[in-house]
Amino acid sequence: MSDFSKIAVIGGGSWATAIIKMLSENLENIGWYMRSIYAIEHIKRNKHNPNYLSSAELHPEQLDLSDNLNDIIASYDVLIFAIPSAFLHTELQKLTVSLENKIVFSAIKGIVPETGLIVGEHFHDHYQIPFENIGVITGPCHAEEVAMERLSYLTVACQDEEKANALSKVVAGRYIKVTTSDDIIGTEYAAMLKNIYAIAAGIAHGLGYGDNFQSVLMSNAIREMKRFIKKVHKMKRNINNSAYLGDLLVTGYSVFSRNRMFGNMIGKGYTVKSAMMEMSMVAEGYYATKSAYEINEKNGAKTPIINAVYNVLYAKKEAKDEFEKLTNRLN
Numbered sequence: 001m002s003d004f005s006k007i008a009v010i011g012g013g014s015w016a017t018a019i020i021k022m023l024s025e026n027l028e029n030i031g032w033y034m035r036s037i038y039a040i041e042h043i044k045r046n047k048h049n050p051n052y053l054s055s056a057e058l059h060p061e062q063l064d065l066s067d068n069l070n071d072i073i074a075s076y077d078v079l080i081f082a083i084p085s086a087f088l089h090t091e092l093q094k095l096t097v098s099l100e101n102k103i104v105f106s107a108i109k110g111i112v113p114e115t116g117l118i119v120g121e122h123f124h125d126h127y128q129i130p131f132e133n134i135g136v137i138t139g140p141c142h143a144e145e146v147a148m149e150r151l152s153y154l155t156v157a158c159q160d161e162e163k164a165n166a167l168s169k170v171v172a173g174r175y176i177k178v179t180t181s182d183d184i185i186g187t188e189y190a191a192m193l194k195n196i197y198a199i200a201a202g203i204a205h206g207l208g209y210g211d212n213f214q215s216v217l218m219s220n221a222i223r224e225m226k227r228f229i230k231k232v233h234k235m236k237r238n239i240n241n242s243a244y245l246g247d248l249l250v251t252g253y254s255v256f257s258r259n260r261m262f263g264n265m266i267g268k269g270y271t272v273k274s275a276m277m278e279m280s281m282v283a284e285g286y287y288a289t290k291s292a293y294e295i296n297e298k299n300g301a302k303t304p305i306i307n308a309v310y311n312v313l314y315a316k317k318e319a320k321d322e323f324e325k326l327t328n329r330l331n
Contacts, residue, residue, distance in 0.1 A: 004078055007027065007170065008078070010080065012033075012035060012051070019171070025176075035067060070097045080107055089114040106118075109194075110191075136191070138188070152176055152177070186233055192291075194251045197221040198251040201218070203319050206267020231301045261283075267319055286313060289309050304329040
């Protein structure tokens, strides 16, 4: 089995930075690829990421920082990808080294737009990585609370239980608790879908709906998630576990949720373009909405919430009208 002391994180955003902070508690050396040479030099000098989670103290002496993706991938056995899904395809086009025999964990909560696949399926189909060498890191966990060292919970999923346990040991710590799962497809779809439901929660808030409606929206969202995932990957799972319901709740309700923030702006009347320009981070749920809608057109699960968000974001329908219709479809 690959050496789980030789781990690299691919990505320079808030979630990548949070994962680096977790790993730093347990490993002496961590590879870290990020595109920005300015950010790399700043971290080396000032011990924090200038662009994301700047309150999180980093330890440059533990970090093998590089803006060369191929050098990092060639040097490490276990790769944790934490790049926004919208940019993954472009980054992977830089590859000149092989991913053969690498273990890949996705900390990306979205769909690859160019292929319409969740990240694990993308690596399996396009890079021939066997599913037993693919894993998922999911919540419920916000990067901002990791930076503040507030108690947080992660789920590590992999078909190979030994690999899931090995990664769990190096991310667990005094403020991080970890559970494992073998549902790599279901947990990754859940991580993608909860962003869409968080956008719905944000739109509702922006339109002036209160907590009573939000509770009904979230209770319908978890049932909708169950129907959707069952269509794409049928297996025995408890949808009320933290990887599904917990992640949905924290993303739908938290002030740190960028997808809820994006939805709130849409509900208040911002256009998609203006909302994206005002946010400094990517709202994964925007891209996921189109992919989930198209996937479900083939599968036929009952998804009124996804449909409503799609109609607002892509069909250019009025949020007020779509959510008035939605209120009559929920129970």
